[in-house]
Amino acid sequence: MHRNTHRNTQRNITIIGGGFAGLTAAITAAEAGAGVTLHEAHHTLGGRARTAEGPYRTNEGPHALYRGGPHWTWLKQRSLLGQLAPLPPLEAARFRFHRAGALRRTPPLGFLRHTLRSAEQAPVDTDFLTWATRLAGPEAARQAAAYSGVALFHHDPGALSARFVQERLHRAAALPPEATYLKGGWGGLVERMAARARKLGVRIETKSRLTELPLAEGPVVVATSLAAASKLLDDATLRWDSGRTVLLDLALRTRKGDPFIISDLDAPGWIERFTAQDPSLAPAGEQLIQAQLPIALEASKADGVAHAERLLDLGFPGWRERQVWRREAVSGGRTGAVDRPGTTWRDRPAIDRGDGVYLAGDEVAAPGVLSEVSFTSAVEAVSLALRTKRLDLKSA
Structure with missing residues (x-):
């Protein structure tokens, strides 16, 4: 990666990517007083949180916010959550479990007991299936691994780190449920975040695909997929399962x-x-x-x-x-x-890439479940960028 490191002394930050991570980074930076320009390659904002136009309001896969995450409080404090879509009690009763070729109304007791275990009890260096089998037996372990797929999108959760899987299993099966739905889909959330960003002075450029990093414009937060970041930064080490x-x-x-x-x-x-x-x-x-x-x-x-x-x-x-x-x-x-046995979120690609470049997204070194990783990494990326900029200003 070749980049001009001679910076001006303005508190300017460039955000590349207008999804949930990019908009979080833009708002966070603007609230701290930085000048922010956000570039989005698509003609609309949202990334994977983009809600389709037309009669069927779909996202790219099922989307829900977990109430227990740090982004929930952040969004609520800024009145960005909008109207929630509560589930009627009668509909909640129509939860079905597929097991042994049939649909059942209640989960197996052994599986249910295992979901109550906190993630702190699970080892990092052992795969989930081995650990859960020792505690709950092979059948309950397999069922727990399969259920955790709702928060993993992975075909073999049992082969992943026990700590990683159990954290997601515990929260996905929490009672009362943590999963919360936004009325109208995530598109409304994206619109509210974009409106707040613009109100704070963020310049948003859509249909603006960058093929190289901007020069001499202050820190850059790359809030794209890891594959896109790898290509943009010409950094083959940006890989994770x-x-x-x-x-x-x-x-x-x-x-x-x-x-x-x-x-x-x-x-x-x-x-x-x-x-x-x-x-x-x-x-x-x-x-x-x-x-x-x-x-x-x-x-x-x-x-x-x-x-x-x-x-x-x-x-x-x-x-x-x-x-x-x-x-x-x-x-x-x-x-x-997804974290393999022996790894945690700390082993994923670092947020700080050096030379004033920072990563945000759901595959980088930040804690959380689902969209919480994007949120946490975005806030941390901006914090690091502004901290570095303040140091630069003092030494200028």
């Missing part, structure tokens, strides 16, 4: 009695009827279903789709005849970092 998941979106004509969620306890896979809590996501008389089915590197999209269809056959009678819209995709390396 992630998941590979088939995403299936369906719109079906409404039928009473359809489940809210189907969680597969035999293999990682999750189907959710998002219109259960937010009917505005689809036209009247229709319901929007989003599924994520993790697949191995050697597996095909067809494998994941077949998995989803087997679950749909069990839980959504006549779904093929009721289908009015469908979309399929494979998301690879875009579902957040």
